[in-house]
Amino acid sequence: MGLIRLLILAALVYLVWRFAKRLLAATNGGDDQRPARSAEPRGETMIRCQQCGLHVPEREAFKHRGLGFCSQEHQRQYLEHHEP
Ligand SMILES: [Zn+2]
Numbered sequence: 001m002g003l004i005r006l007l008i009l010a011a012l013v014y015l016v017w018r019f020a021k022r023l024l025a026a027t028n029g030g031d032d033q034r035p036a037r038s039a040e041p042r043g044e045t046m047i048r049c050q051q052c053g054l055h056v057p058e059r060e061a062f063k064h065r066g067l068g069f070c071s072q073e074h075q076r077q078y079l080e081h082h083e084p
Pocket residue numbers: 049050051052053054069070071074
């Protein structure tokens with residue numbers, strides 16, 4: 001039954017090796033590998049205009065206190081009606 005013991009040993013060594021490698025990668029983490037997860041996602045965030053309901057890309061939207069607008073005009077119109 002020497003072969004089975006050898007196989008089990010090999011499996012154990014393999015698992016330990018895998019575990020150690022993962023541990024090493026975790027402690028080594030991030031610097032020279034791929035950039036952090038904070039990088040911009042591919043899909044662009046769409047913001048809904050509070051005045052007309054149009055969806056515009058976040059970088060083109062006009063924002064005011066957490067509200068999004070498709071244009072400065074709509075921002076102005078919205079604020080005229082909703083703020084004293
Ligand atoms: Zn609008």
